[in-house]
Amino acid sequence: MKNRLRVITFILMVLAVAAASDLSLVQGDSVGKNVPREDRWGIYALDLATEEISLIYSSPMKISGLQLNGKGDTFVFSQAFGDASGQEEICSIRSDGENVRRLTNNTLMDTYPCWSPDGKKIAFLSFRDTLDIYVMNQDGSEVTLLYDSGSHDGDIHWAGETIVFTRDNRIWMMNQDGTGARPVTDPPRAGEWGKAVLPFGDYDPRLSPDGKRIVFERLVDDETRHGNYNLYCISIDSSSEQALTSTGYTQGMATWSHDGSRIAYVVTAVGEKGVYRIYMMNADGTDQSDVTPEYFPEAFLCHAGWFSPDDTVFFFVGEWWEGESAWGIGLTVAGLLLLLIMRTHLAR
Numbered sequence: 001m002k003n004r005l006r007v008i009t010f011i012l013m014v015l016a017v018a019a020a021s022d023l024s025l026v027q028g029d030s031v032g033k034n035v036p037r038e039d040r041w042g043i044y045a046l047d048l049a050t051e052e053i054s055l056i057y058s059s060p061m062k063i064s065g066l067q068l069n070g071k072g073d074t075f076v077f078s079q080a081f082g083d084a085s086g087q088e089e090i091c092s093i094r095s096d097g098e099n100v101r102r103l104t105n106n107t108l109m110d111t112y113p114c115w116s117p118d119g120k121k122i123a124f125l126s127f128r129d130t131l132d133i134y135v136m137n138q139d140g141s142e143v144t145l146l147y148d149s150g151s152h153d154g155d156i157h158w159a160g161e162t163i164v165f166t167r168d169n170r171i172w173m174m175n176q177d178g179t180g181a182r183p184v185t186d187p188p189r190a191g192e193w194g195k196a197v198l199p200f201g202d203y204d205p206r207l208s209p210d211g212k213r214i215v216f217e218r219l220v221d222d223e224t225r226h227g228n229y230n231l232y233c234i235s236i237d238s239s240s241e242q243a244l245t246s247t248g249y250t251q252g253m254a255t256w257s258h259d260g261s262r263i264a265y266v267v268t269a270v271g272e273k274g275v276y277r278i279y280m281m282n283a284d285g286t287d288q289s290d291v292t293p294e295y296f297p298e299a300f301l302c303h304a305g306w307f308s309p310d311d312t313v314f315f316f317v318g319e320w321w322e323g324e325s326a327w328g329i330g331l332t333v334a335g336l337l338l339l340l341i342m343r344t345h346l347a348r
Helices: 002-019 336-342
Strands: 041-047 053-059 063-068 074-080 088-094 109-115 121-127 131-137 144-147 153-159 162-167 170-175 202-207 213-221 228-235 250-256 262-270 273-282 300-307 313-320
Touching: 041 063, 053 074, 063 109, 063 300, 063 313, 074 109, 088 121, 109 153, 121 153, 131 153, 144 162, 162 202, 170 202, 170 213, 202 250, 213 250, 228 250, 250 300, 262 300, 273 313
Parallel strands: 088 109, 153 202, 273 300
Antiparallel strands: 041 053, 041 313, 063 074, 074 088, 109 121, 121 131, 131 144, 153 162, 162 170, 202 213, 213 228, 250 262, 262 273, 300 313
C-alpha cells in the first residue's frame, strides 16, 4: 500500500506540471458544423471524408484506452469511478452507444484494455502490487493474471498470436499465453531521467495488421517538461528500425489503419504549447498531416482513438477542457500520463 501511495502521489505531481502548460489550439470556422457535447468526456466518431462528428457516449468521469473490436460492434475502454485516487474500471459499450457495461468492479486501477483478435478476450493492466497484464472474458468473467515481470508492465496491444507491451522503458513482445517474453527495442538512454517528467525510452507499441511491424514512440530529448517524442517503426525481429517523424512534438499513441497503409496518432504539445489534435501519415512516415477539422473549438481536446473496420471513420476520446479545473489537461494523451510512470521503479 505504501508503494502504491508513492506512485499515486507522483502521478498527481505529473498532472500538476502538465496542467501548467499553455493550452493553445487552432480555432477554425464553425459555420454549419459543431461538436456535440453532453458531459466533460466522450467517445466520438469522425467521418474522415465529410469531417462530420457524432457523439456516441458521454461521461463526467475520465475515459481512456479506447479500442474497437474486430467486428466493429463493441468498444472497450477504461473509465474513472468514485473518489479514490487512481481508481479506473474496464467498461464496454456497443458502437451505437447502447448497452454500457462495467466489466471490472473493485478499488484498483484497471486500465488500458485491448481486444483479443477473435473478440472473445480482453487483456488489460491492473495495478495491484505492480502494474501487471491480466486477461478476462469479454463479459468480465474469469479474470486471470497473464504476465508479471516483477516490475511494472504497460502499454499492451494484441494482434494475431502476439502481445506487445512496454517494460523497463523498452518495447517487448510475448506469446498470447504470456510465455516467451523478449525485448524488441533497445533505445539510447533507456530509463535515464532528464528534465522531462518521464524517463527516456520507448512506449505504446502497436502491431501492424499483418503482425510484422511495431509502431511506437520514443522520448528523444527533454527540452520541454512534457518530453519530445518521435514515432518509430521496427520489425518484430528487431531489424529495420526506422524513424517515422522528426518533429520532436509531444506525440504518440499511434494506431494502424486496418489495411496497414496509414497510421493515426495524437499530437498533444508543440514545444510548450498544448495542441491535442489528430494527425495521420502513411505507414512509411510520408504525408504527415493534421486531420483535425478546423471547426473543432479551442476547448475540445482530442485523445487517442481507433479506426473503423473499413477505415472511413476514426473513433476517439474527446475532452472538454474546463479552465477552472486544470487537472484535466493530460501530460500527453490518454494512457501516457498514468501508465508510463507506473512501469518505472518509483514504486519499488
